[in-house]
Amino acid sequence: MLQRYKNILVPIDGSYEAELAFKKAVEVAKRNGKETKLQLVHVVDTRAFQNISSFDTAMVEQVTETARKTMDGYVKEAKEAGLENISYSVEYGAPKVIIAKDLPKELGTDLIMIGATGLNAVERLLIGSVTEYVTRTADCDVLVVRTDLDNKPALSKEQRKGFQRKD
Template sequence: MTLSYNNIIVAVDGSAEAKWAFEKAVGIAKRNNATLNLVNVIDTRSFAAVEAYDRSIAERAQTFAQELLTGYKKEAETAGVENVKVLIEYGSPKTIITKEISKKYEVDLIICGATGLNAVERFLIGSVSENIVRSAKCDVLVVRTPESDAK
């Protein structure tokens, strides 16, 4: 049986483990000649309280996401991935990735880091990666090591 993937999502948030997930996703996308969907979900749940004091937070989050994804897209294309898409979404990463993005793009593999940037949320209500593993309808790769350690 040959296992191949056509549409891959890699969730990135600027953390080291998300970078490792991106690097492994590039390799998998190249080997499978797959579309690589780079996704950053801007978590808007906390904006209401913060924006009362700082109205520029949403704009800064959008700028950060765009710069992060643009850099990753260039890196993936330089590495030889032919079809790279950039997706910025708003809402809860836990639900958007598995319930909306994966269905819309007919994803057959989701790749994410084991932990991301938000340690407080992970402690209180569980990690994004944990939720993706539980709710995804496709294969999930949770990355815990850098590319160089995996060889």
């Protein structure tokens, strides 16, 4: 029997890896039928604001507005690809826990499609990889996307330098 995913979660952080995960998630959702829901999420890591002495709510509002515009572009692209059941949220807190635990439980996620980390070994050791944490602790299936839609290796760091999504 073919596994059908009904609720796919895709974390979006503006990276090239997240872009690959999104594109593959759209294709998986299309193959799994109209009842499949594609839930996109952008997590604003609030810990990044803790060290700013003059914390300004306008800064958070600006980050949120930028995230919403980016997510609107992803929703538009998914609809143009033929999906109907798409939504997104902008969350605040620790990305690892929100993506691996909180949202899947809240949304009934049965598949998380996440981009492979771009961190090097030293960075992973010091701060840890969100992708690594999600694959290790999520209760649902996790697909780590490392290739493009043709299953060709993703661009190298040098090749994707300056990657920016065009909405």
